[in-house]
Amino acid sequence: MNLFQIIIFIGLIGNTVLGLFVLLSNPKRAANIGFFSLTLSMMLWLGSMFFCSYQHSPRMLLFWIRQTSMFAGLIPLGVSILKLTIVHDSLSLRRGFYELRYWLLVSFSIIILCHSSVFVLSASNPTASELVPPTEYGWGFIVYMAFFIGAIINFIFSFWRIAKGRGGAQKTEIQFLQLGCVASFIIGVFLIAFAEILGDQELSLFVPLSVLALDGFVAYGIATRRILAAPEVLQRVVSYLLMCLYLSVLYICAEWVGSHIFRWFVIDTTYFSGLLAALVVAFSVVPAQRWMQRFSYHLFSSSHQFDVDQVLEEAGHVFQEVSTDETLMALFSGFIIRAFQTTRVVLLKVGADGVFRHHYAFPEWGEKTDLSLSSQSSLVELVRRDAEPFTEDTLERMRPSILVNGARRDMRALGASVAVGSFTHKKLQMVVLLYPKTSRAIYDLREQKALQLVCNQLAVALENANLYTAVQNGKIYNEILLDSLTSGIVAVDDARQVTVFNQRAQTITHLPVEDIVNESMEQLPAALTEIVEKILTTGAGVRDYDTFIDTGEDRVPVRVSGSAFHGHTGKHLGALLVFSDMTLLRKMEERIRRTDRLSSIGTLSAGMAHEIRNPLVTIKTFTELLPEQYGNQEFRETFFDLVDQEVQRIDAIVNRLLNFARPAKASLKPVYLHDIIENSIRLVEQQVINNKIQLQTNLAAEHHLILADAEQINQTLVNFFLNAIQAMDLGGTLSVETMLNKSAICIDVRDTGCGLSEEHEKHIFDPFFTTKESGVGLGLSVSHGIIQEHQGTIHVDSEPGKGTVFHVELPLIDEKEI
Known part of the structure; x- marks a missing residue:
């Protein structure tokens, strides 16, 4: 084969492959069938030309030149058929012949012209230096060329009129058909015309390749699933041609x-x-x-030139604004309306049941609309599978299948033009629907890619918005929860700045939140600052630590607990304090102590009544004998001495009772514990005797100086003694013993009474718990509180039927500190 035959063969193969490819991509679509009819006419033209190049007989050469020209004259008819199938999706054969009646008539005339004697006068075989057979044309060739020029002009105006009156895919396909025809016909006609004008038939050597320009443009516009707009394609073609020329x-x-x-x-x-x-x-x-x-x-710039970089930059600005779900939807929809010139945006969000329901629309529907897609719907399956946008045009161009046909029905039911999936973590979260553009243009390839990127960013932004909303709701919940607590809450981060200071903390400390939060912890009261510093430094927590907060007006007693807290990685984050105002509790404890003191006074008074009665009997006896023995001086002296002794004895008993009953305010001073124990024993001495109880003391501790309120310790010991006496109805032994334990002194108060059960032992120090028929059960509870206030410890050991032991431990102080 020579070069001319190779060019023809390449054109023939390329044309045939493109025709079959477009037809087989969707054999039921009218436009695909129309394109195949166009390629069929060009196949006949190229095939005739190929046969013509092999002829050696002048007569056969002339015959195949006529056939080649005839089939070339049928190409405009093929273009008209394709145009008709694009404009009319479904058209009957009869209606088709009617619409093409003029083209059929003109094509029949061209067939007659090509076989007339006025078209081709002569033809001869090419010489060794020639590839194209030299041909002499008659005046009919001028009519033939005028037909092609007229066809081009007709196509240009008819295509322009159709494109102006239509939109969407039809407009785009017509534009690509117009672009292909103009490019191909201009190349072919001018090559042939210049070859005839210049008398150089070799210029027509490349005419067969002109069909590839037509095929390429039209096949791209008809069969490609996602296409660029025709102006964008033309812009790129011109750009590359200019670059090649430059x-x-x-x-x-x-x-x-x-x-x-x-x-x-x-x-x-x-x-x-x-x-x-x-x-x-x-x-x-x-x-x-x-x-x-x-x-x-x-x-080629227009009023709305789509700039992908600008769109993505604007999208970034929209999604940078972390806000609520509703606000983000409004910002996103407004952005899509502006950037893509669409008439409406609808967002279908997946629910817990997997159904994609109407979540947001902009502009809002005039009437209530309930759009939804099930997770098994064809459109959702297609979007989830391919993870790319689908338009009405894309679905029409795809090869029919159950899934594609179902997606077409879903798209028509929704009335949308584009469906885009919004994915996070490879999971479909939302389907974004775009409706027709205001310009009725298609959503081309660039816009679809930009839409997919933007919608994926939307999914991430929505996730952030939901997290932001959850954080804000959690913050509000925590603030309400913290402000509802009756305890003060303080949180300090690792940088020693206060991050939480609830309403109760403000009330207790008399400090406003704006002066504390996000400020140094040094702004906290000194007592709290000291505890926080200790926790941050050592990492050890505190529990039920009693201290005072100086508010400037008074000293508020508080009980503080705190601990360090860490992140999920174990990193130290800060410290948390919980503290309660103990003012009311202190007042209640004081009232309980007074009640308990009065109860103890009643018990002590019963024993002291007998002790007071003895000196009174002596005084009464001497008083009755005084009138008779008044003259006896020895009697008078004895009487005066005896009465004085007995009155002092009564006075001492009453003073001990008054000292015990006096509600003095707690005052910690250095005192000797043994002196307090001995005084407490004297208070209950008469009860011990009356109940036939043996008293044993073993005050063996060498050092017994403590920092205490003597009256409160006295009250505590009396409570222990009275409980022991009441537990021994038939007599027994009450023993008191002291011993040293490092820097503390231990006091054991032991009885041989009825003892306590294990269950009663657990509640022995609970307020109002008692095993006696009479009494309110406050004595031991008060004693427990007093020992704790003195930084001491107390616990009980008891065994039913054998007795009970109270173990008390109090810290010692050095006598040098006095």
Whole structure:
């Protein structure tokens, strides 16, 4: 095969492959069938030309030239058929013949013209230096060429009229058909015309390749699932053509300059000048591409030129604003309306049941609309599977299947033009629906890719918005919860700044929150600052630590607990304090102590009554004998001495009772514990005797100086003694013993009474717990509180039927501190 035959063969194969590819991609679609009819007419034209190139007989050569020209004349008819199938999706055969009646008539006339004697006068076989057979045309060829020029003009105006009155995919397909026809027909007609005008038949050598321009443009516009808009394609084609032209001119100029420069150094400048020109072109490719793209962009710019970079930048600004779900939806929808010139945006969000329901629409529907898609719907399955947008046009171009047909029905039911999935972690979270554009143009490939990127960003932004909402709700919940607590809460971070200071903490400390939160912990009361510093430094917590907060007006007693807290990685985050105002509790404890003191006084008074009665009997006896023995001086002296002793004895008993009953305020002073024990024993001495109880004391501790309130310790010991006496109805032994334990002194009060059960032992120090028929059960509870206030410990050991032991331990102080 010669070059001409190779060119024909390439055109024939390319045309046939494209025709079959488009037909098989969707054999039921009218536009695909129309395109195949167009490629069929071009296959007949190229096939006739191929046979013509092999003829050696002048008669057969002339015959195949007529056949070639005839089939070329049928190409406009094929274009008209394709145009008709694009405009009318479903058209009957009869209606089709009616719409094409003029083209059929003109095509029949062209067939007659091509076989007339006025069309081709003669033809001869090409010589060894020629590839195209020399042909002499008659005046009929002028009519033939006028037909093609008229067809081109007709197509241009009819395509423009159709595109203006229609929108969407039909407009785009017509634009690509117009673009392909103009490119192909202009190339073919001008090559043939110039060949005839210049008398150089070799120019028509490349005419067969013109069909590939038509096939390429039209096949892209009809069969490609996702296409660019025709103006964008034309812009790119012009950009690359201009770049090729610019680089070609640049190469020629560089080669000419190089040849003139290198001739001074070498004889043959071909290699060096070519190398220079190649280097110049190589370094100019990138800037040339940028310049030509910018030039073509301005050349084809319109009122709304879609700029992907600008859209993505604006989307970034929208999604940077962390806000609520509703606000984000409004911002996103407004952005989509502006950027993509759509008439409406609808968002379908997946629910817990997997159904995608109407979540947001902008603009709002005029009437209530309940749009939804099940998770098994065809459109959702398709979007989830391919993770890319689907338009009405895309679905129409796809090969029919159960899934595709179902997606088409879903799209028509929704009335939308585009469905885009919004994914996070490869999971479909939302389906975004876009409705027709205001310009009725298609959503082209660039816009679809931008939409997918933006919708994926939307999913991430929605996740952030939900997290933001959850954090805000959690913050409000925590604030309400913290402010509802009856205890003060303080949190300090690792940088020693206060992060939490609830309402109760403000009330107890008399400090406003704005002066504390986000400020140094040094702004806290000194007592709290000291505890926080200890926790942050050592990492050890505190529990039920009693201290005072100085508010400037008074000293508030508080009980503080605190601990360090850590993150999930174990990193130290700060410290937390919980403290309670103990003022009311202290008052209640004081009232309980007074009640208990009065109860003890009643018990003590019963024993002291007998002790007071004895001196009174003595005084009464001497008083009755005084009138009779008044003259007896010895009697009078004895009487006076005896009465004085007995009165002092009564006075001492009453003073001990008054000292015990006096409600003095607690005052810690250095005192000797043994003196307090001995005084307490004297208070209950009469009860011990009356109940026939044996008293044993073993005050063996060598050091017994403590810091205490003597009256409160006295009250505590009396409570222990009275409980022991009441536990021994039939007599027994009450023993008191002291011993040293490092820096503390231990007091054991032991009885041989009835003892306590294990269950009663657990509640022995609970307020109002008692095992006696009479009494309110406050004595031991008060005693427990007093010992704790003195930084001591107390616990009980008891065994039913054997007795009970109270173990008390109090810290000692050094006598040097007195």
